Amino acid sequence: MKSSFNFNPQMYRIVVATVCTILLFVLMNAKAEKTNKLKEVKVWQSGGDEIEVQVRTDDGRPARFKLTSESGEVVWNQQIIHSKITSIQGLKKGMYIYNCESQDGDVQMGKAFVK
Secondary structure, three states, X not given: OOOOOOOOHHHHHHHHHHHHHHHHHHHHHOOOOOOOOEEEEEEEEOOOOOEEEEEEEOOOOOEEEEEEEOOOOEEEEEEEOOOOOEEEOOXXXXXXXXXXXXXXXXXXXXXXXXX
């Protein structure tokens, strides 16, 4: 018994090219899962006008740490190296709000007090 299916090489090429193009678009639009998450943010007062900060991320990359006074003034805004203890000096007494952001956008916020 003969099959009625005829193999057409040109049609085969068109189908393969179409499938490859669709896969390419799907792969290009797929978003990777965040990998640089904040594991731990420690903030403590170490002296009269000074606080210390330590940030740990899950992949060891630095994170941005911003310290804002109660009045909304940005007092300190820099990148902090993973696991390194960083001192912020010359602070006035009062409450400060901190915002720590990883390079992938993971954010932790909190309060720090200088007494």
